Amino acid sequence: MARGEELTDEQWAVIEPHLPELPRREDGRGRPWRENREVMNGILWILRSGARWQDLPGRFPPYQTCHRVLFQKPLLGYNPFFSTILHPCWLLIHET
Numbered sequence: 584m585a586r587g588e589e590l591t592d593e594q595w596a597v598i599e600p601h602l603p604e605l606p607r608r609e610d611g612r613g614r615p616w617r618e619n620r621e622v623m624n625g626i627l628w629i630l631r632s633g634a635r636w637q638d639l640p641g642r643f644p645p646y647q648t649c650h651r652v653l654f655q656k657p658l659l660g661y662n663p664f665f666s667t668i669l670h671p672c673w674l675l676i677h678e679t
Contacts, residue, residue, distance in 0.1 A: 588624075588627075588628055588631065589624045589627075589628075590620065590623060590624055590627070595620055598623065599619070599620070602619045602623075605618075605619065617644040617648055621643060621644050622643075622644055622648060622649055622652050624643060625639055625643035625644055625646070625648075625649035626649050626652065626653050628640070628643060629646075629649065636649070636650050
């Protein structure tokens with residue numbers, strides 16, 4: 584069950600199909616990716632609160648992870664992150 588400031592299951596069901604699958608290295612090395620839902624919740628918390636990235640609460644992934652997904656992943660083929668995912672997600676939050 585989602586906290587008040589996190590995506591509900593219904594909201595996540597709308598968003599999840601539009602996110603790319605998390606790639607895994609074939610050799611099994613490296614850190615595993617954080618789950619898309621956790622990262623989205625962290626990004627949305629920052630956008631809602633207007634806080635600095637460093638102030639992201641500990642219940643979310645590290646702020647560096649959320650920041651990287653928001654600003655660097657579009658360069659790696661996650662385009663159009665803002666128009667496809669973030670804007671509809673923002674609308675869902677403000678309707679409730």
